[in-house]
Amino acid sequence: MTEKQPLNRDQMAAILAEHLPDGGIVNLGIGIPTGVSNFLRPEQEIVLTSENGVIGYGRLAGAGEEDPDVVNASATQSVTLNPGAAIVHHADSFALIRRGMVDVTCLGAYEVAPDGSFANWKTTNEEWNNLGGIGGAMDLAACSKQIFLALEHTTRDGEPRLVQKCALPVTAPAGVTLVVTNIAVVAVRNGKFILEQHAPGYTAEEIQALSGAPLEVSPNFRQVSV
Amino acid sequence: MPRPRIYTSMDEAIADFPDNASLMIPGFGPGQPTNLMAALWRQGATGLTTISNGVGFAATTEELRGLGDLVVAGRVKKVIAAFTASTRPSRTGTAEELIRSGQVEAELSPQGTLAERIRSGGAGIPAFFTPAGVGTETATGKEHRDFNGRTFIMEHGIFADFAFIRAWKADTAGNLIYRRAARNFNPIMAMAARTVVVEVEQPIVPAGELDPDQIHTPGIYVQRLIHIPEGGVLHIDRATARAILQVRYHDPVPEGQE
Numbered sequence A: 001m002t003e004k005q006p007l008n009r010d011q012m013a014a015i016l017a018e019h020l021p022d023g024g025i026v027n028l029g030i031g032i033p034t035g036v037s038n039f040l041r042p043e044q045e046i047v048l049t050s051e052n053g054v055i056g057y058g059r060l061a062g063a064g065e066e067d068p069d070v071v072n073a074s075a076t077q078s079v080t081l082n083p084g085a086a087i088v089h090h091a092d093s094f095a096l097i098r099r100g101m102v103d104v105t106c107l108g109a110y111e112v113a114p115d116g117s118f119a120n121w122k123t124t125n126e127e128w129n130n131l132g133g134i135g136g137a138m139d140l141a142a143c144s145k146q147i148f149l150a151l152e153h154t155t156r157d158g159e160p161r162l163v164q165k166c167a168l169p170v171t172a173p174a175g176v177t178l179v180v181t182n183i184a185v186v187a188v189r190n191g192k193f194i195l196e197q198h199a200p201g202y203t204a205e206e207i208q209a210l211s212g213a214p215l216e217v218s219p220n221f222r223q224v225s226v
Numbered sequence B: 001m002p003r004p005r006i007y008t009s010m011d012e013a014i015a016d017f018p019d020n021a022s023l024m025i026p027g028f029g030p031g032q033p034t035n036l037m038a039a040l041w042r043q044g045a046t047g048l049t050t051i052s053n054g055v056g057f058a059a060t061t062e063e064l065r066g067l068g069d070l071v072v073a074g075r076v077k078k079v080i081a082a083f084t085a086s087t088r089p090s091r092t093g094t095a096e097e098l099i100r101s102g103q104v105e106a107e108l109s110p111q112g113t114l115a116e117r118i119r120s121g122g123a124g125i126p127a128f129f130t131p132a133g134v135g136t137e138t139a140t141g142k143e144h145r146d147f148n149g150r151t152f153i154m155e156h157g158i159f160a161d162f163a164f165i166r167a168w169k170a171d172t173a174g175n176l177i178y179r180r181a182a183r184n185f186n187p188i189m190a191m192a193a194r195t196v197v198v199e200v201e202q203p204i205v206p207a208g209e210l211d212p213d214q215i216h217t218p219g220i221y222v223q224r225l226i227h228i229p230e231g232g233v234l235h236i237d238r239a240t241a242r243a244i245l246q247v248r249y250h251d252p253v254p255e256g257q258e
Helices: A010-021 A030-038 A090-098 A136-145 A203-207 B034-043 B068-070 B094-100 B111-120 B186-190
Strands: A026-029 A047-049 A054-060 A079-085 A102-109 A146-149 A176-180 A186-188 A193-196 A215-223 B004-006 B022-025 B048-053 B074-081 B105-108 B127-132 B146-147 B149-156 B160-167 B195-201 B224-227 B235-237 B242-247
Touching: A010 A030, A010 A146, A010 A176, A026 A030, A026 B048, A030 A054, A030 A102, A030 A146, A047 A090, A090 A136, A090 B111, A102 A136, A136 A146, A136 B111, A193 A203, B034 B068, B034 B160, B034 B195, B048 B068, B068 B074, B068 B094, B111 B127, B111 B186, B160 B186, B186 B195
Parallel strands: A026 A047, A026 A102, A102 A146, A146 A176, A193 A215, B004 B224, B022 B048, B022 B160, B048 B074, B074 B105, B160 B195, B195 B224
Antiparallel strands: A047 A054, A054 A079, A176 A186, A186 A193, B127 B149, B146 B149, B235 B242
């Protein structure tokens, strides 16, 4: 029996990276997704866009490479610009999102449901009071062709984050197609969670036991390759 | 069209800022009018309505006093932003508590909606329809309408009394050029306010020296200019978790990267 090895944030980012469609325009949100830019291979020909108007950025900047004016969606991490990069202002960066140019948006989340809805902007259930941290997530979620999520499989208290219905207010009522957690890779299709991959040492039964909604086990169920 | 007035003191540039005015504050990491905000902190105006991406936290040094400080000090009546609360339960701010208790009014907008509201305000468009937020709490109370089989919600343009802008280059006609991601909200906010005050990183050059094809904000939108003086804040060092002040007097752009 293999020892249980939950995935770390870099491994989760690497899995997101390998699932991106070649030649895609991709937006990376704050958190685990911003790490994806370090795992893209040039032959994937992915173009990364950020809400702040940077089109065509690359990996995180190393020591001495930082430019105070070049950051990703976190607004604090310095990134590099790839040859062919372009800069637009904030309204134009969302114009391209709203127009539907983004193939995949990768976001962090608190909860996700099999209908493709997810929650990531408000940490409480209190009534709508104009408090929250939406950022660009709602625009991206409403207008991207696919949404990939990266999140821990359970809360710190062990409660499932893959749930039948989001208890927190949703960011979008639909659109999630892939969920990468620290123990599993789950596709979201036709109103179902489909368990595609597992972290080393985890069985389908164990992953199901940590989930709040049924997982259909894929015929290709296998260990992650990172 | 009178040329913009050129100031040498941040405090003088905003000395007449009235109570109860509305203010656009750009910035998404870089591109923040840090020096003008610190001057506004010193100036004392109160009852403000602010439009910005986030509300932020109180600063640790006088040079970095900004919106977070104004909110905590009770000088802000209302914030319009895409972040009014932290997304991490472990990092809630005082501003959040003031909003929750009703002491500060808040209007939370998805970021693209916020940007388009500003762009619209500056473009003479009173309202528009967007798909962002449909089916979420942010659509509460807003007009819904279907176009081509898809549901959209109506959002309103925003226009403010003042915009504080951070530019990289400027000429005496007020033409502005921004650098890299420091552009963010700056061009659209500069178009969406009655009085536009600009802090400029590089020395202001005579009109005619900047290539008209390279201008991001035409000078006709700009009323006041000030070159960030020696000792002013050019950038905030984000390499450390604490925002440590970094003061430079030279052009930060390395050779060959212009």
